[in-house]
Amino acid sequence: MESKEQWKSELRQWVEGGQLRQATFSQLRSKEGGAPAKTVIRPIELKGALHYQFQYYIDNKVTHENIPQPEAAERIASWLEQHYKQALFKTNDADVQILFSKKGKASVVTKPATAKQDTESLTHNRQKQRVVQEGEAAPFMVELGIMTKDGQVIAKKQDKFRQINRFLEMVTDVLPHLPADRELTIVDFGCGKSYLTFALYHLLAVKQQRRISVVGLDLKADVIAFCSELAHKLGYDNLKFQVGDISQYKDQSSVDMVVTLHACDTATDAALVKAVEWGASVILSVPCCQHELFRQIRNDAMAPLLSHGLLKERFSALATDAIRAQLLEVVGYRTQLLEFIDPEHTPKNMLIRAVRASGGSAETERKWREYLVFRDMLQVTPYLEKALGERLPQG
Incomplete structure (x- = not known):
């Protein structure tokens, strides 16, 4: 007592x-x-x-x-x-x-x-200093059901809240690579319900008062209608949404940042090709459903791994993203593969972050040779290599 x-x-x-x-x-x-x-x-x-x-x-x-x-x-x-x-x-x-x-x-x-x-x-x-702080209501989070009107995060949305802040941290890290003296053009391919598109606009246009124009593209008309209505309600005048296919999108002649989150299989590659064609300063891509190489990979020495469907699937996904990162390096980007927090707790949590860099011809050749050795070892013909075409050394 x-x-x-x-x-x-x-x-x-x-x-x-x-x-x-x-x-x-x-x-x-x-x-x-x-x-x-x-x-x-x-x-x-x-x-x-x-x-x-x-x-x-x-x-x-x-x-x-x-x-x-x-x-x-x-x-x-x-x-x-x-x-x-x-x-x-x-x-x-x-x-x-x-x-x-x-x-x-x-x-x-x-x-x-x-x-x-x-x-x-x-x-x-101690409490992490997040871009969007709990207790300070962000209008887009309130409308999307992540926060209450007084800024408290709803318990079931804690994972989504952390994911949004993780994404904004990654964006903040690459801001020095974006032009600061003019309006920024940003395209989000496969935007879906656009949690992160709205978050990106909130960070750059609302908090940092930067001049930006953002386009969200998705194939689902009902999703685009929802996002367009919400953007209008929030007064996000320079955030537009439209129905469209990544590979067919031609509404922009140049783009500063390309975002692609969970675009399925080679749709991710199509978005990366668009980014390279535009000469985008920053690319943020979370790949999804990397099936292409699963059907192609052949290597007798790797039979103990490739003979098991589950292991082959996981290896194929890793190999796909390694190829993407390497080819981006070959065409002039500096890449990082980072862990991205996914609110659904799936293994699809790898983010490719690439920034435009000035690499010398010797470095390009070295990266290209490394890529060829890896590609030939797996006996694959990746979509991305074919789509980049003349931008690669063999072109």
Whole structure:
């Protein structure tokens, strides 16, 4: 048993000393008080100052409140006493469980620490400064059902929220490669419901006040109608959507950025060819359903791998994206293959990010020779090589 003053004093020391890593409150004293079923508290850094973030779990929603460090100890103690029977505090030195009796007396059990962290790892666990911050409502996210009107992320949309921010981080990284002295032209091939198209417009046109013109292209007329209506509702005047096929699209003579997300099989290649023809400064592509090479690959030495359909499918997808990245290098791009967070938890989470570069002829020849060795080893004739045609050294 422990007095109220004693555990509160220890709590104050944990908070003021920056030792509290997490607190979890559960088992409501009363279900009629309207308190959340669970509250989780973590340290975060906001604008260079330590705060403690309260995460409130109510039904299927999670809301947040950030409390400055000087006020946190008193708030944590009062919130626990008012609403909960049980708490688990994780500190640098120990895990401390507090159980309250019906009369409000505290019973404390202390165990070895499971959340001991150094200063560096604490910094990594502090709230990430995302492009779109929770608590600041982005109109497009509200309309698409990701956020509430007060800026809280809906629990079931947390994965989509993270995916959008991951995409915007990747866009932010390549902004120095885009022209800064004129209007940017951006095309999104296979835009679908356009979560990321709207996010891109929000970042560049709304937050950064850049002059841009964005076109979203998709084969589904009902999806395009939905996106067009939403763009009009949001006042995104320079964001247009139209029905069309990637390979047949000819409405632009030059484009600065090409985005293609989950365009199926060689539709991704068709988008890459368009980007190269336009001389796009930036290409962002998340390939999907890479079936082309699956039907072509032949190599007796790789029989233990290729004889298993599942392994052959995965290898074919990796080989396809390796070929795409290498051919983009050959025609003058610097490429990276990055992990892209997919909200549906599928393996289709590889993003090819390419920026226009000035490579010398010797470097081009080396990349081309590497490609030929790889291609011939697999005995394949990739669509992308044929479509790039005269832009490749053999052309």
